[in-house]
Amino acid sequence: MAVESFTTPTVTELVPRQSSRRSHALFVALQKEIVLGQLAPEQALTELDLAQRFQCSQGTVREALMQLSEAGLVKRLPNRGTHVAPCHADDARALLELRRDVECRHLDRVVRRADAALKGDLQAMLNAMRNAARDGDEYLLSVHDRAFHTRLFETADLPLVTPILTRCLIHNHRYKILNSQPNRALEETAERHVPILRALEARDVEALRGLLSHHIATIVDFGPDLTSAEAPR
């Protein structure tokens, strides 16, 4: 194992080099508006309107829309435009179950490959969550929350599965934010990740599985359905 005396972890990779891309900035902005409901489900998005609004060309808007389509936040129909994706409870519940399966099933791989860099990154993300919670910024909190779980799962080294988790995460948070009173116990949400980090440090796969499963099942109250089924494996 490498020496872990680095005070600042590799946060450099968290905001890679995409900040210089107009289309990516647009993607980030639109994603936020969709998750916050400022762009309503089923709402139509026309490329030239967005181009004028963000002062860029139609092609750049198109690239951003295709990235949103990759995240499942919009649906693009050939020659018929782009619409914000729906957000129904049935889909949300299914995606939450799916997320639990994905995150809980490969924890042995995660623990096996966990190193100091992972620990440092997760700690940094936890602090970012705390800051966002303190500032009452629910969306920023969700951004770092997704980063936390994504970083954790990436350690399993299943690059073809990670995009699926990404999809689940964004829709989980979208449904939560769209169906809850704003600013409800944000600090608590951040602190919920502490025991997960502890179990990871102890390399306790079973404890980790139980914590994550409960953590995910209690994100949104869907009734007893989700908690009844056990975590996979």
Added chain:
Amino acid sequence: MAVESFTTPTVTELVPRQSSRRSHALFVALQKEIVLGQLAPEQALTELDLAQRFQCSQGTVREALMQLSEAGLVKRLPNRGTHVAPCHADDARALLELRRDVECRHLDRVVRRADAALKGDLQAMLNAMRNAARDGDEYLLSVHDRAFHTRLFETADLPLVTPILTRCLIHNHRYKILNSQPNRALEETAERHVPILRALEARDVEALRGLLSHHIATIVDFGPDLTSAEAPR
């Protein structure tokens, strides 16, 4: 508009209106080459090369590449190009488990909403699989196989989950084709879908779950891991 004799069911919607789009044709062609391994994993794809090869502009190539990225068949890094996605056994196994979860978990919804149109479409796809198998066209067989399972799951009416299944399916088939002797019992693969169709007609959810779970677990031989875990719910 010419008069259509409606001997075949609503296959019109299977190839919607995308055939007239250059980028979609390119997407289909590249997808085939990737799944067949003619484009090797990790191979670099440069946009202008493809534009010249397919006689179209760079933007059109880009759109196709983004669709491939949505399917997880390529990975695009900003300013660093597009590469064919890797294809490792660990990912393939994880995606196969995930596919089984998705397909088996919502069969109650499928059965509840199944109608004559679904039955007709599935029967048509089964016939298409048989034709492809008879012609020894393993890829075409896989195309109709994916269409069969996708059409079945769409009946569950979980539009946010369907794209995830799509992703799993394409990677399942890619791994299978990349890791098997060509033309191995194609007819058998097609006929495997007959009991599934029968159980659907009988509206027997439990039988359907067992059949589908076994059907999926035996696509690729990953050892006893997949068959040991039971189908969810």
Added chain:
DNA sequence: AACCTACCAATTATCGATAATGCAACCTTG
């Protein structure tokens, strides 16, 4: 020799303009 810097070739990102498509309202026609 190791390191830093300025350039170069290759590639992607963005742009503005044009072509193609789909939809809806309108008009014709029986």
Added chain:
DNA sequence: CAAGGTTGCATTATCGATAATTGGTAGGTT
């Protein structure tokens, strides 16, 4: 007045050209 065809508008799809970014290389400095 209904059915079918036609036109016009709004929007997406495609194109060719230009700008920006990257990685590597050659050259110079300590």
